[in-house]
Amino acid sequence: MVKVQHNLIAPRRIRLGMVGGGPGAFVGNIHRHAARLDDQYELVAGALSSDADRNRAFGLSLHIDEDRLYADYRDMAWREAARVDGIDAVAIVVPNHLHFPVACAFLEAGIHVICDKPLTTSVADGLRLRDLAKRMGCLVLLTHNYSGYPMVRAARDLVASGALGEIRSIQVEYAQEWLAEPIEARGNRQAQWRTDPAQAGPAGCLADIGSHAAHLAEYVTGLSPTEVSAELCSFVAGRRLDDHVQLRLRYPKGARGLLWASQVAIGESNNLTLRVFGSNASIRWEQASHHTLRYVRLGQAAQHLSQGMPGVSAGANAAFRLPPGHPEGYIEAFAQLYREFALALRAHRAAKTALPDHLPGIEAGIRSLCLIDAALASDCAGAEWTEVPDPLKLPV
Numbered sequence: 001m002v003k004v005q006h007n008l009i010a011p012r013r014i015r016l017g018m019v020g021g022g023p024g025a026f027v028g029n030i031h032r033h034a035a036r037l038d039d040q041y042e043l044v045a046g047a048l049s050s051d052a053d054r055n056r057a058f059g060l061s062l063h064i065d066e067d068r069l070y071a072d073y074r075d076m077a078w079r080e081a082a083r084v085d086g087i088d089a090v091a092i093v094v095p096n097h098l099h100f101p102v103a104c105a106f107l108e109a110g111i112h113v114i115c116d117k118p119l120t121t122s123v124a125d126g127l128r129l130r131d132l133a134k135r136m137g138c139l140v141l142l143t144h145n146y147s148g149y150p151m152v153r154a155a156r157d158l159v160a161s162g163a164l165g166e167i168r169s170i171q172v173e174y175a176q177e178w179l180a181e182p183i184e185a186r187g188n189r190q191a192q193w194r195t196d197p198a199q200a201g202p203a204g205c206l207a208d209i210g211s212h213a214a215h216l217a218e219y220v221t222g223l224s225p226t227e228v229s230a231e232l233c234s235f236v237a238g239r240r241l242d243d244h245v246q247l248r249l250r251y252p253k254g255a256r257g258l259l260w261a262s263q264v265a266i267g268e269s270n271n272l273t274l275r276v277f278g279s280n281a282s283i284r285w286e287q288a289s290h291h292t293l294r295y296v297r298l299g300q301a302a303q304h305l306s307q308g309m310p311g312v313s314a315g316a317n318a319a320f321r322l323p324p325g326h327p328e329g330y331i332e333a334f335a336q337l338y339r340e341f342a343l344a345l346r347a348h349r350a351a352k353t354a355l356p357d358h359l360p361g362i363e364a365g366i367r368s369l370c371l372i373d374a375a376l377a378s379d380c381a382g383a384e385w386t387e388v389p390d391p392l393k394l395p396v
Contacts, residue, residue, distance in 0.1 A: 013042040014342055017080060017087035017111075019073045019102050020094035022049035023058050024189065027116055028093040031143070032062070034334035035091070040342035045080055045087050047073040074105050081109035088345060089114055095199040096207065100125040103140070107132045112345060113140045114338070118211050119365025121201030123373055126366040127394055133362060139348055141341045144215040144360040146272065148336030150328075151293040153358075154305060154316035155220045155276070155283050158295065164278030167221055170249070170257035171275040174213040175268035179205075179243050182236050195241050203372050204241025206232060210261035211368045215360060216274050217257065220285075224367055225249040225257060229383045230375035235264050247375055250385070290329065315358075366391040 016035055021028015028048070035041040045068040049055040052071050059069040070076035080086040089112040092102050100120040103113050107129070119142055120126045133140050146152060158164065184191040193199040194208055201207055218224055227250040232242035243264045249257030262268070272287040284294040293305045293312075305312050307324045319336050322328055340359055347353045355361040370389045378386035 014040055014089060014345060015044045015085065015087045016041040017045040017047075017076065017090040017106075018043060019047045019076070019090060019092050020098070021046075021091070022051075022054055025093065026190065030331060030334055031091045031093055031114075031116075031338075033331050034145075034338045037331065037335035038339040038342070040339055041089075044068060044085075045070070045076060047071070047076045073102050077105040077109040077111060081111060087111060089341075092116060095193040096121050096201045097199045100129065103129055104132060107136050107138050107140075110136055110138065112138050112348075114143060114341060115140065115365075116143050117215075117365065118201070118207050118368055118372070119362065120369065121207075123366065123369045123389070123391075123394065126362070126369045127391075130362045130366060137352065139341070139344060139355050140362045140365075141337060141344075141355065142360045142362070142365045143334065143337055144212060144219070144364065145330070145334040145337055146212060146216050146287070147219045147358075147360055148319065148333035149285075149287075149290050150307065150316045150319035150336075151285055151290060151305070151312075152216070152220060152333075153319050154293050154312045155274070155285050156222075156358075157313035157315060158283060158293075158311070159221055159276065159278075163281055163297075164276060164283065165280030166253070167223060167251070167255045167276060167278050169275075169277040170217050170221055170223070170251070170255060171259075171277075172213045172217040172257070173260040173271070173273050174209045174262075175260070175265040175271040176209065176263045177266045177268050179236065179239075179263040180266050182238060185238070195239055195243075197240055200241060202241075202376055203232075204234075204239075205243050205261050205263045206245045206375060207372055209263065210245050210247075210259065211372065213259050213261050213272065213274075214368060214371055215364060216272070217259070217276075218364070218367065219360070220274060220283075221251075221255075221276055223251045223255060225251055225371060225388050227385050227387055228371065228374045228378050229385050230378040231383050232375070232379040245375070290333075291327070363391060366394075370394075 046059050047070040048058050090106045092115040184195045229248040231246045233244040244262040247259040275284045281297040295305050296302045307320050374386045374388040
């Protein structure tokens with residue numbers, strides 16, 4: 001079936017579908033809020049739950065027409081593709097093992113994809129998605145939402161300007177405590193699938209939040225690791241996947257890196273921090289104070305850059321929605337990706353343009369999967385240094 005061509009240039013909202021994100025699903029609600037914030041999307045279809053009654057009841061509560069609430073995502077993909085008013089894009093917010101088949105179904109129907117991370121649970125599947133998206137002429141956005149924070153954009157632009165000089169050291173950490181106890185054995189649904197290899201894939205903490213940390217470091221510095229020495233731990237007895245990871249990283253041109261991610265770090269709710277040290281200056285960004293960026297030039301006092309200050313790029317300032325002093329945060333960063341993807345979809349429909357470089361897409365997802373694979377191999381080999389493959393050199 002060939003998808004009916006919809007006009008995204010016209011002044012209308014982008015028609016959005018959603019797979020997953022039913023009652024009690026944290027990230028589904030975040031995606032819905034983010035999509036609505038800039039009034040660029042309208043949620044019109046969904047396969048929100050595998051339970052038919054829950055799917056119907058929840059979908060109706062979101063004001064989705066009953067005839068566009070589907071029991072099966074495959075049925076949703078093809079029926080929406082055949083509609084004149086069918087969806088333009090789908091948000092995929094299901095457990096990791098379903099990312100690949102769901103994305104395939106919608107790409108095959110010619111529908112653009114917004115997917116939560118990780119892209120898939122294997123490099124091979126990531127490469128297949130890359131090939132499919134290219135053949136179908138579809139865009140894919142991977143919601144590494146921390147790249148939407150304005151001061152993360154400012155950090156990226158500072159590094160790209162050469163202000164830090166030669167990058168020497170990259171340190172990133174993401175610490176949580178929510179899995180410090182075996183809550184998966186007590187019925188916590190979010191913990192159950194994230195600690196189940198059949199649903200989460202071969203990595204736990206590494207894929208869940210370590211992938212965010214790795215992408216943040218890559219996004220800001222523009223550097224991808226070439227080798228990794230990794231130690232993965234499962235501190236909670238009986239847990240089948242890692243809940244604590246430590247990675248040493250080697251980058252091109254001699255830079256070195258450290259990545260720590262833990263979901264058993266008591267006292268840490270959602271602590272994401274990045275430090276980058278160059279030959280001329282350093283920067284530090286923390287999610288807890290995301291509206292500022294610490295910038296220190298060699299031999300000078302530290303500066304705390306924020307909205308509108310000299311040294312903050314125009315691109316970073318454009319990512320703010322409110323005047324200085326008004327707090328913005330996590331949902332706004334998520335919404336930034338949705339807003340920019342809407343612009344990308346409209347540009348793509350007009351001139352078949354690619355996803356802009358500053359938005360995370362399939363290539364970022366595949367690089368993350370390559371790092372996860374290499375880290376797992378390194379851990380099995382006693383933290384031996386292991387090459388991280390270059391996705392551009394991998395065959396489909």
